[in-house]
Every structure is written in C-alpha cells, then in structure tokens.
Amino acid sequence: MRICILGATGLVGRETITLIARAWPGATLALFASRDQELTLDGKSYEVLGASRLEAQDAPRGDLAFVALDDEHSKRYVPRLLELGYRVIDKSNTYRTDPKVPLVAAGVNSSIIDDSVRLVANPNCTTIPLTLALSPLRREFGLSAVTVSTYQAVSGAGIAALDAFLADARDGYQALDRLGGPFKLSGYAGNVVPHNGGTDESGFSSEERKLIFESRKILAMPELGVSAQCCRVAVAVGHYENAWVTFERPVDLERAASLLSDPAQAPYVKYLPGAAGEGLSALHCVQDRDRALVGRIRPDARDRDRKTVCITVVGDNLRLGAATNAVRIATRWFKSADQDLQAP
Structure with missing residues (x-):
C-alpha cells in the first residue's frame, strides 16, 4: 500500500505519519512539502520531496493521499492526485462546501463512504x-x-504560530508581571x-x-x-x-x-x-x-x-480534530490494523 502525505512537515502531517504506522504497518510513504528536505520524527528520518514533483509525468502513483495544505495548494494538487489514482482526503476548506464531495466526521456519517467515493473533505477541528x-x-x-x-x-494556526507563541510565553511569563504587561496586545501568549x-x-x-x-x-x-x-x-x-x-x-x-x-x-x-x-x-x-x-x-x-x-x-x-479523523475516514477503504482507528 502506497500512501502520500502532502504537508508532511506540518503539525497535522507529522501526526498523520504516526497514525499510519498504527493503521497500516508496512505501508510505503511518499512525503511531500513545500521543498525537498529531511524530516526527523520519533527518532526516524524521512525523505520529503517538494510538492511540485507531483506535477511531473513520472510522478508516483499510489493508493491513498492525505492533503494537509492551505486552500490554494489543495486546489492545485488534489486534482493531480486523483489523476494519479489516489483516493484523497483533503483537510483544507477547499472542498467542504462542494455538494459533490462528502464532508465526513468518522463515527457520525462515515457510512456514506463506499468504494465509489474517491475524494472526501475532512471537517474543521471544532x-x-x-x-x-x-x-x-x-x-x-x-x-x-x-x-x-x-x-x-494556538496550534490550529500552524507550526510557525505555535513556535512563536511558545517563545513569547516563555519570555513574557519570566517577567512575573501580574497584569501581563510584557505580552503583545494582539498576540496569542498570555x-x-x-x-x-x-x-x-x-x-x-x-x-x-x-x-x-x-x-x-x-x-x-x-x-x-x-x-x-x-x-x-x-x-x-x-x-x-x-x-x-x-x-x-x-x-x-x-x-x-x-x-x-x-x-x-x-x-x-x-x-x-x-x-x-x-x-x-x-x-x-x-x-x-x-x-x-x-x-x-x-x-x-x-x-x-x-x-x-x-x-x-x-x-x-491536531489528532481527533484533524489527523485521526482523516485516518479513520480512510479505513472505510482500507481496513485498519488498529481497531481504535477503524471507522464503523
């Protein structure tokens, strides 16, 4: 089984990698992000390729794709993944309002997914x-x-926002100002x-x-x-x-x-x-x-x-509100080895 993850280096992409090891041990991963790089996660190193490589004629085909990108890039790459034969779960807002695309919360309406469905929208985290x-x-x-x-x-705003929040919180709370004076008025910290x-x-x-x-x-x-x-x-x-x-x-x-x-x-x-x-x-x-x-x-x-x-x-x-739900959706097509991830 070949699984593609777009946005593999983001917070949700990393969680998806972890869950795939539980649901489909031994699956082959094809990881993509904005540029070629190496990802180290849980002590393992992964090769991550630039997403633009998917537009090449010799782009790898596969079985299942998780897309954890913004709306603009989802619009660009989801149609290509479908062309390459993947069943796709998109975590952006791009397809949620499309009446032709199922919007699925696993355990609520996952029964609407059958073998005829090739694209599913993952709902918002709330x-x-x-x-x-x-x-x-x-x-x-x-x-x-x-x-x-x-x-x-704050993690809902992405990895950059989360890292900035953690740094601002560390610096702001060190001042021990009971009114929160050191914090930015429009920032997340404090x-x-x-x-x-x-x-x-x-x-x-x-x-x-x-x-x-x-x-x-x-x-x-x-x-x-x-x-x-x-x-x-x-x-x-x-x-x-x-x-x-x-x-x-x-x-x-x-x-x-x-x-x-x-x-x-x-x-x-x-x-x-x-x-x-x-x-x-x-x-x-x-x-x-x-x-x-x-x-x-x-x-x-x-x-x-x-x-x-x-x-x-x-x-x-990051998990129930994003990666876990996406993996559970996919178990309607590909049975999970971990029953806690299997959708009814």
Missing part, C-alpha cells in the same frame, strides 16, 4: 468533536438548535483574542461560518439553527467548546449520559460524569488524543420545557 457529541443525542431526542462558544488552541479571520458582512468569521455550515452538512440538517462564537486562547493544543443545545423533545439527563457512555451509540466519545467538569480540560484531551471528551451536561434553567441542555466538549485539534 466541528468533529461537536458533531460526535451531538449525533447520539440527536437520534434519541431530535435536534432543534445549537449555540456554541469555542476556545481554540491572551485571549477573537478568532476573527475572514469576518464578512454577516459579522461572523470564517472559523464561525465553518462550524455553522459543516455541522449542518455532516448531520444532514441544512436548516438546523446554529450560532457560533470562536476565540483563540493561550493554549498549545486542545480545543474547548461550550454548547447550549435545544432538542425537539425533553431531555432525560440519565438517558443522555447513558448514550454518551456507550461506544456503540457514541463512538470516539469519552463521557465524564458530574456537573463540575472534572477531567474536562485542554491538557486532559492531549492525554486521550483520539476521542472527544464530553461532560458537564446540565439543564438550561431558562428552558422550562427541559429541552435545552448545556454541554462541554473538548478535543485534541
């Missing part, structure tokens, strides 16, 4: 854990509306900032619009009422989401907890009981990287009909 939590509850209680506030780690890139005339950023649109597409509910507020917080890895979810029928909290605790009903979810939220943190999800941590399910006191609940969802944005 959409995947949210829909994993919503899907089993929707089947039991119906789903009417979702309001969500996200607190997103700060919380709006995730406001691509804000359009609607007043919502591209990140917020992704969460709204993608949740509707994955759940096959185009009219679902969704509103989102997104911010970036001074955390390296791990996205945190608080949601207020309104269902069509009154919610029995014990039944909801039972559903989320059942792997058959809620795959890739770890339910944490208790209203206090013990075990629900960004650092906790980095210790359980391939599951959504879900808890703090409480009735919203404003809703006398008991159809609205508050819920917290946490997920590793």
Whole structure:
C-alpha cells in the first residue's frame, strides 16, 4: 500500500505519519512539502520531496493521499492526485462546501463512504468533536438548535504560530508581571483574542461560518439553527467548546449520559460524569488524543420545557480534530490494523 502525505512537515502531517504506522504497518510513504528536505520524527528520518514533483509525468502513483495544505495548494494538487489514482482526503476548506464531495466526521456519517467515493473533505477541528457529541443525542431526542462558544488552541494556526507563541510565553511569563504587561496586545501568549479571520458582512468569521455550515452538512440538517462564537486562547493544543443545545423533545439527563457512555451509540466519545467538569480540560484531551471528551451536561434553567441542555466538549485539534479523523475516514477503504482507528 502506497500512501502520500502532502504537508508532511506540518503539525497535522507529522501526526498523520504516526497514525499510519498504527493503521497500516508496512505501508510505503511518499512525503511531500513545500521543498525537498529531511524530516526527523520519533527518532526516524524521512525523505520529503517538494510538492511540485507531483506535477511531473513520472510522478508516483499510489493508493491513498492525505492533503494537509492551505486552500490554494489543495486546489492545485488534489486534482493531480486523483489523476494519479489516489483516493484523497483533503483537510483544507477547499472542498467542504462542494455538494459533490462528502464532508465526513468518522463515527457520525462515515457510512456514506463506499468504494465509489474517491475524494472526501475532512471537517474543521471544532466541528468533529461537536458533531460526535451531538449525533447520539440527536437520534434519541431530535435536534432543534445549537449555540456554541469555542476556545481554540494556538496550534490550529500552524507550526510557525505555535513556535512563536511558545517563545513569547516563555519570555513574557519570566517577567512575573501580574497584569501581563510584557505580552503583545494582539498576540496569542498570555491572551485571549477573537478568532476573527475572514469576518464578512454577516459579522461572523470564517472559523464561525465553518462550524455553522459543516455541522449542518455532516448531520444532514441544512436548516438546523446554529450560532457560533470562536476565540483563540493561550493554549498549545486542545480545543474547548461550550454548547447550549435545544432538542425537539425533553431531555432525560440519565438517558443522555447513558448514550454518551456507550461506544456503540457514541463512538470516539469519552463521557465524564458530574456537573463540575472534572477531567474536562485542554491538557486532559492531549492525554486521550483520539476521542472527544464530553461532560458537564446540565439543564438550561431558562428552558422550562427541559429541552435545552448545556454541554462541554473538548478535543485534541491536531489528532481527533484533524489527523485521526482523516485516518479513520480512510479505513472505510482500507481496513485498519488498529481497531481504535477503524471507522464503523
């Protein structure tokens, strides 16, 4: 089995390499990035070629490709990979809105992938854990509306932003300034900032619009009422989401907890009981990287009909929110040796 990774040297590309060793031991890797280089990962060295080599007539053919590039480069290379015979999973925003391309959160709607599908879009890193939590509850209680506030780690902005954040945090906290004076006002270190890139005339950023649109597409509910507020917080890895979810029928909290605790009903979810939220943190999800941590399910006191609940969802944005989901999608075509990575 020959597997191609574009964007192999980025944060998500590196995680994908690690997961491939679990899912398909012995697979042959063809790694590409912006230029020829060598990548050292977990004590092993890998040859990485410039992506432009894929445009050559003698470019290698293969079975499966993961694309972890920006939108511009995905548009350039995904069609070429399809020409070369690869089945492709694209992690950019390029194909998510295309009605002809499945947008898949493994464990929610991965059953729509069969042998006829050759290109799948990987959702945004906040959409995947949210829909994993919503899907089993929707089947039991119906789903009417979702309001969500996200607190997103810096690693979602890429390896350069993460490294700069770590350096700024080191330098800023050394000053022991209780008001955070040494930190940059618009920087990530020691700060919380709006995730406001691509804000359009609607007043919502591209990140917020992704969460709204993608949740509707994955759940096959185009009219679902969704509103989102997104911010970036001074955390390296791990996205945190608080949601207020309104269902069509009154919610029995014990039944909801039972559903989320059942792997058959809620795959890739770890339910944490208790209203206090013990075990629900960004650092906790980095210790359980391939599951959504879900808890703090409480009735919203404003809703006398008991159809609205508050819920917290946490997920590793590099793994569950990106690389792990992509690998699980691919297991619909190529069975995984690691059952924890096998999509239903």
